[in-house]
Amino acid sequence: MNEAQIIEWIRRHAAPPTRDLVLGIGDDCAIYRPRRKEDQVFTTDFLIEDVHFTRDIYAPEAAGHKALARSLSDLAAMGADPRFCLLSLAMPPMLDPAWLERFLRGFLKLAKKHGIALAGGDLSRAPKVVCDVMACGAVPEGKALRRDGARPGDVIYVSGRLGKPWQTHQKPAPRIDFGRLLRGRATAAMDLSDGISMDLHRLCKASGVAASLDHIPLVKGASLEQALHGGEDYELVFTMPPRLKPPKGGIRVGVIERGDPGLINFEEAALAPLGHDHFRD
Amino acid sequence: MNEAQIIEWIRRHAAPPTRDLVLGIGDDCAIYRPRRKEDQVFTTDFLIEDVHFTRDIYAPEAAGHKALARSLSDLAAMGADPRFCLLSLAMPPMLDPAWLERFLRGFLKLAKKHGIALAGGDLSRAPKVVCDVMACGAVPEGKALRRDGARPGDVIYVSGRLGKPWQTHQKPAPRIDFGRLLRGRATAAMDLSDGISMDLHRLCKASGVAASLDHIPLVKGASLEQALHGGEDYELVFTMPPRLKPPKGGIRVGVIERGDPGLINFEEAALAPLGHDHFRD
Numbered sequence: 001m002n003e004a005q006i007i008e009w010i011r012r013h014a015a016p017p018t019r020d021l022v023l024g025i026g027d028d029c030a031i032y033r034p035r036r037k038e039d040q041v042f043t044t045d046f047l048i049e050d051v052h053f054t055r056d057i058y059a060p061e062a063a064g065h066k067a068l069a070r071s072l073s074d075l076a077a078m079g080a081d082p083r084f085c086l087l088s089l090a091m092p093p094m095l096d097p098a099w100l101e102r103f104l105r106g107f108l109k110l111a112k113k114h115g116i117a118l119a120g121g122d123l124s125r126a127p128k129v130v131c132d133v134m135a136c137g138a139v140p141e142g143k144a145l146r147r148d149g150a151r152p153g154d155v156i157y158v159s160g161r162l163g164k165p166w167q168t169h170q171k172p173a174p175r176i177d178f179g180r181l182l183r184g185r186a187t188a189a190m191d192l193s194d195g196i197s198m199d200l201h202r203l204c205k206a207s208g209v210a211a212s213l214d215h216i217p218l219v220k221g222a223s224l225e226q227a228l229h230g231g232e233d234y235e236l237v238f239t240m241p242p243r244l245k246p247p248k249g250g251i252r253v254g255v256i257e258r259g260d261p262g263l264i265n266f267e268e269a270a271l272a273p274l275g276h277d278h279f280r281d
Numbered sequence: 282m283n284e285a286q287i288i289e290w291i292r293r294h295a296a297p298p299t300r301d302l303v304l305g306i307g308d309d310c311a312i313y314r315p316r317r318k319e320d321q322v323f324t325t326d327f328l329i330e331d332v333h334f335t336r337d338i339y340a341p342e343a344a345g346h347k348a349l350a351r352s353l354s355d356l357a358a359m360g361a362d363p364r365f366c367l368l369s370l371a372m373p374p375m376l377d378p379a380w381l382e383r384f385l386r387g388f389l390k391l392a393k394k395h396g397i398a399l400a401g402g403d404l405s406r407a408p409k410v411v412c413d414v415m416a417c418g419a420v421p422e423g424k425a426l427r428r429d430g431a432r433p434g435d436v437i438y439v440s441g442r443l444g445k446p447w448q449t450h451q452k453p454a455p456r457i458d459f460g461r462l463l464r465g466r467a468t469a470a471m472d473l474s475d476g477i478s479m480d481l482h483r484l485c486k487a488s489g490v491a492a493s494l495d496h497i498p499l500v501k502g503a504s505l506e507q508a509l510h511g512g513e514d515y516e517l518v519f520t521m522p523p524r525l526k527p528p529k530g531g532i533r534v535g536v537i538e539r540g541d542p543g544l545i546n547f548e549e550a551a552l553a554p555l556g557h558d559h560f561r562d
Contacts, residue, residue: 041310
């Protein structure tokens, strides 16, 4: 397929544009008409062959699913409703068209499930598959969940058990519905994309607080190490004042405290932020 | 530098957030509050090592400039004011930090010039430098320039001479100011990123019209071939009813006609759309 044919295939298989999307795929830019009294949230996430997935053992649909799930998980962390996305995709010219089609089907199936319109993107060639997904979501004005609002005394929760083993056919579900329930209730939230030791450290640093972890809920078969430092959970970590109840499924893991910003205490010692860093020294 | 250090460097060197940007670099998403009665336009463009530039002969600042210029040129083609951008950057872990710093300086200098805020992005590793830039612009409601409005009888113009020779230190200027002047006047517009033979073909196809080219304005030293099929001009091609005058600097190149959608006549023959296609069969 040439560039025009790939774009035409995507246009035919993507869900029809939503009411906010004035113009979708096919022009220099997509045109979007924002709704009144809403804030927008924007994120972009890479999915790179041999970094985030491998083509030999990953199902193409799972890779396409994951490409969008990473960005949707960031929208969930802000408590946002998904609105539209852009897909940038670079690949080897000789890539098997069947692989590409299955990759795109995985992507578009998840997009349809969450009602997020594919509004445009870019195509290019590259020695390996490189995908970058920009997603836009919306929240009522001033209601986006941020990292920097946690206060001493707040209780720390996660949206589900941690340490899911990595599976090549895994299609993690971004916690969009859960995130929506946190609006106006959570004082801070983020998604667990790099492991709770790293991500809670970041949340605490942004909020200028410390934390004590007292309980790590494990999925069956997971080790504590995987749950603390693993990075494929797509669960949310969030904080709420003790007088509020978390949404159903929320599990208490600790409490926010005064102390060195970013310091996490666990089992009477400081927990090192060992989660994922692409450029660790 | 590790991931946190690179993000901190970018945050320190980026221009301060603009008034629309509620929250910039550092959370799961950027938060943006759209202005009333405006449409937004969104584009995303790759800049990939050994595809769009080479690290051995391209000045790093020129590569960084080009990364943003490609997206800004798309905003110009819609007649939009630049608002904010997201930078996704993947690179080899052993990349010379001095190269990265100079690349980012080239990017941020152009961002500052056009008042576009860097609101966030993503960092990853990859065997080669891969950059993907999402840019958001804004226009008064309903005023975005599209490809699909050209009508028979409209005059075709370009915003400047074509066929600029490729230079490794070249810092092409996206035609933001020119695009703004076309709002409410041009019936169709797009930027010349893949050569006028290909791009005018696309404009005509989207508008369901044909075109006759009668004059190709060349930069000094350019061949007709370079001007027709070259892809580094960053000029705009646009159409206007004959009763309107183009903005200063606009050069007439032909006229829109009834005929096979996308057919371009030049020197009494059909002009093949030979511009750039990453996946030509």
